[in-house]
Amino acid sequence: MNALAARRRHPAAIALLLMLALVVTGGLYAAFAPKPAAAAAVTADQVAQGKALFQANCASCHGLNGEGNEAEVGGELRSFGPSLVGAGAAAVHFQMETGRMPLANPGVQAQRVSKIKFEQEEIDSIAAWVATLGPGPARPDEEWLDWEGSGDAGRGGTIYRSNCAMCHSSAGAGGALTRGKYAPSLEGVEPVHIYEAMLTGPQNMPVFNDTNLTPEDKRDVIAYVKQMHAVGNPGGLGLGGFGPAAEALFAWVFGLSIMIGTAVWLGQKGA
Amino acid sequence: MSETTASRPAAALRADDKPIERAPQGAVGKLGGVAGWVDDRTRAAKGVNYLLRKVFPDHWSFMLGEIAMYSLIVCLLTGAFLTFWFVPSMGQTVYDGSYIPLQGVVMSEAYASTLDISFDIKGGLLIRQIHHWAALMFIVSLSVHMMRVFFTGAFRKPRELNWVIGTVLALLAIVEGFAGYSLPDDLLSGTGLRAMQGFILTVPVIGSYIAYALFGGDFPGEMIIPRLYAAHVLLIPAILVGLFIVHVTMVAVNKHTQYPGPGKTNDNVVGYRVMPVYAAKAGGFFFLVFGLTALIAAFAQINAIWVHGPYDPSAVTAGAQPDWYMWFSDGALRLLPGWIEFTVFGFTFSPNIAIGSIILLPLVYTVLGAYPFVERWITGDDREHHLLDRPRNAPTRTGVGMAAITGYTVLALACVNDIIAIKLGMSINDLTRFFRVAVFLLPILVFWITKRICLGLQRHDRELVLHGRETGTVIRTPEGRFFERHEDLDPYTRWRLVSFDTYRPIELEPATDANGLVRKGARKDRLRAALSRFYFTDQIHPVTPAELAAAHHDGHGHEALEGAAEEEYPEQIGADR
The missing domain is CATH 1.10.760.10 (Cytochrome c-like domain)
Known part of the structure; x- marks a missing residue:
């Protein structure tokens, strides 16, 4: 007979069992119940x-x-x-x-x-x-912020392009709205803040509630934004992510000056 | 020859002449042998000789067109590489390449192959970036080349045709560019194509038919990428290269223009021969342009198609701009008010789009191409011009050119109004309102300012010629007068400042003849006379030798300081002088 069996008639046993049951039930409830976190x-x-x-x-x-x-x-x-x-x-x-x-x-x-x-x-x-x-x-549960573990960037990208890119731009660089308002850049924004922004619709942003974009959708959007920015600019200087506008400025200012500079230099040479 | 000389009796006197010894062909050495062999079969020696001995003047601004030419060649070379890998198909595929954020996404094969070029093919991204930067630099440099030709009057007779060819080349270049950046089928280029389809739809009556024919159905269909590909790699480059060869040949045929200066006349070309100077310089310049473009492409990212994602007609991105050469059209669309759209008998007419696209695009290039003929009509000048104008010596033309550039730039900037708004913290609405006014007012203002600057520079030139350079040395005479010593210009410098043409404004003939009948074309003449006045009324004439002599006589090359106010010479402007 072991020690536990010997003490099962102990007056405190019932109290202990009750405590244990309460802890388990409470624990299970805490684990499974939908909760306002x-x-x-x-x-x-x-x-x-x-x-x-x-x-x-x-x-x-x-x-x-x-x-x-x-x-x-x-x-x-x-x-x-x-x-x-x-x-x-x-x-x-x-x-x-x-x-x-x-x-x-x-x-x-x-x-x-x-x-x-x-x-x-x-x-x-x-x-x-x-x-x-x-x-x-x-506040969102940690589970929905785990973009690295369970986020699907490809799926998130599709959601991002249909719901977010028209203001934040496909590069997440931000964009202009009417009368001086703007959608900010998403570069370096904490995943939890991206999630909360979608959830609450701050400033001019629309609310994307959980029936509109499910928590999984939101997590995938975060995964897409984070992974896209993690890739960075494989082609060199990103020029701010503003696409043809920045490229044109670069071509006209830097490209043209260096070409004309070379032409002037060569024009003085060798003849 | 020999028959006619033999018949002359005097020919007998030369009977003992030794015949001229000619080196047997192919005996001049190995190279000569090869050249001779080739020439015997192609008769190329004459042409090559002509080309190699051709003289070109030297100036950096004459190399702007060269930058464009070399950028085009760089585009052709890198483009050939890209065709090895690019799949011009709108067939669907699931991406499984190495760019993680798009893995598992359904996209067109065109987009997937562009991603592969960028991430999975060695050197692919660099070549793609060289291709795109070279394309931008091609159109940048051809535009600046065009400005140079315009402002120096190099388009005048006999080069009007070459200006027209150049204009067509410029238009083709932007069409080629548009076709090119539409090919990757990413979200940005698809948005551009959607805009293009919208332009076509605004053509009255037949717009929808053209759009359906072009896209092989409704937008986006599955045909447009392969069709644009054929246009981009085959059709337009062939026309572009063909026209560009004609363009360069015409430069050789018409001879290159030169800046005015001592020894340079309308009948000569002062410069160096192609061989060896320009062969070395131009050849070297090609490699410099190629190298610099490659360097830019190695350090600066361009058209990051992967961030845009595949095209999806339901999605759009903020900050969507075309490449810069389409901005003026897109900008006009952003400025045009929406309410000018109207419906008649159930048909919708969209001048709010049409004016900024299918009207503006051809209009800009037609006006450009027509300019030399308009100016010739106004001046009535039928002479050949091989000497360039200094821009200040054609103040009205320079002003008109600057006004045109200003109008174009305002429209172009209107296309990036959202980027300007976000970068400068301004309201996009205010910017749009500003641009709507600026597009009409700024060109007028810039015309006026430019013309005043030109006239001021011309007056300064006159002053320099008449009174020489101020030395800063103040001399006091024994009587106590002060004057500043002026140093005469040397004749070479002076020649540059006085050797230009002026025109007399055309006098209006009476609108009715002696019998009181309305003369034919009187209205056209009135317009022409008005334009001529606009161009030439207040022009400043070059200093004449008589004026120079007079200035030397009373000034002795200096100007008394105390009397400066009274001695200020009268206004030199006016057509009567």
Whole structure:
């Protein structure tokens, strides 16, 4: 008879078994249940801290309770800061982690800023608070960001060309929109931010929700963009990825000058 | 010969003459032997002799056309290599080459083979890039060559025909370029083809029939790539090379023009013979152009077709531009307002597209080709011109040329309005509005500025000739007067500044004859006289020897500083002088 069998009548056994069952059930639930990812890990403290941070840094445009700031100017309803009800944690993460929020300066659209003024912890808590305002997209699971492991770049490229290239350009170099707005370059953008941008549609970007582009689709798009940029420019200087515009400038300025320079040099020689 | 001389009695006096000894043919040495053998069979010696002894003037601007010629040859050489691997087919295939982001993607064989050339064939990418850069440089250099010919008046009699051939060559070059960059069947080139099909559809009545015939059905069909391929590698190059040989032959036949200068007249060509100088220089220049193009291609990527992906009619990319020589047309489309499209009896007419494409494209090249004849009509000048104009000495022509270049450039820049907007942080709407105004106003402004600059330079030339170079040496006379010593130009420099033609504006004949009847062609004459006035009213004439003598007499080559204000000579302009 082994030690375990000897103790099975122990008064604590039932309690232990119950604990084990709870852990397994909870674990299984955690593993399989569809979950609003960040929400599970959020504590009340974090939400409170987020609210305080929000009210100190964001409320001047988005309102004290994230209700937005709309006012009538000359008979026209204008929005000075959209309502964040339903914006979700993903939107907060995207906007704040890329430095677009807090807005560096007013303009046609928020610009990416390289220096992020908030700690990751602070951004997480603001996101947690905004997520409590109403149901909205949460941060994507790691599974959908694993473009290297399970992404299909070829498939992603097809999706990219039909849905993304008309603004971000086929090279992912970005492109112009109306009235000074623009689609930014995708070079060096974190996979999670590409995913969140598709999910939340920041600035002028349309929302690609999960029925429109499934999480697999989004992961493949990320795989395509990342792999395309990983190849780099096998032909030499990329000239900014702006195609014939950059090539023409290069041919007219550099190509023509070097040819004429050679002609002038040769014109003075040997006769 | 011998029969006629034999009949003369005096011929007997030369009976003892030794006959002229001629070296037996083939006895001059090995090379002479071969040459003689070839000449006996081809009669080539005369032509080769003519060519090798031909004299050409020397100037770097005469080598612009050479750059174009060599770039064309580079295109032919590299193009031959590309045909070994390129598959001109729109048949579908699944890509399995080494470019990972497109693996497993369904695409046309044309696109797959271009990817193979770029990634899986040794040296393929380099050759492709040399081919494309050389094509760009071909059209860049032929354009600059064309500007040189225009601004120096080299298109005047007897070279009008060669200008027309050159214009046709320029048009063919852009058609060839368009056909070429459409072949890879990537997203960008397919978008260009779609635009081209749109152009054709705007032809009234028969547009849709032409488009269906050309594409073998609706867009994109499966025929257009093989057809463009035949045009790109066979049809257009054959015409291009043929016309280009005629173009170069005409240069030899008409003789090359030269810049004015001492010893250079309308009846001579001052320069060096082909053998040995130009044979060495031009031959060397070919290798320089080839080498530099290869160097550019080795360091700068061009037309990265792999980032665009295969063509798919439902997809489009931002920043889609054609190669630069099609920009002016695409730019015109971006500027044309959409509301000028209209429908009559159920038929849609699209001048918003037609004006910028099927009208503008031929129009630009027709105007270019017609210019020499228009100018000849205005000047009425039937003389041959072998001496070039300095651009300043034809101010109106130079202004017109600059205005045309400005209009073309504004249209071309309108085609990259999105790239300008994103790179300079501007609004694409503002840019478009600016270009819409600029395309009409800037040419006028540039014409005026250019003409003023030319007239100013001409006045400066006159000043130099009449009063010499300012030495900066101020001399004080014993009476206390100050003047700056001017140094006379040497006669060689002076000749360059005074040896040019001027025209008198055409006088208008009365519109009615003595009997009060309206003269035939009076309206045409009125237009011609108006244009002649526009060209020549305010031209500045070269200094005459009498003027020079007068200037030397009263100025002694210097100009008194104190009296400068009063002594300023009167305006030299006006047709009456």
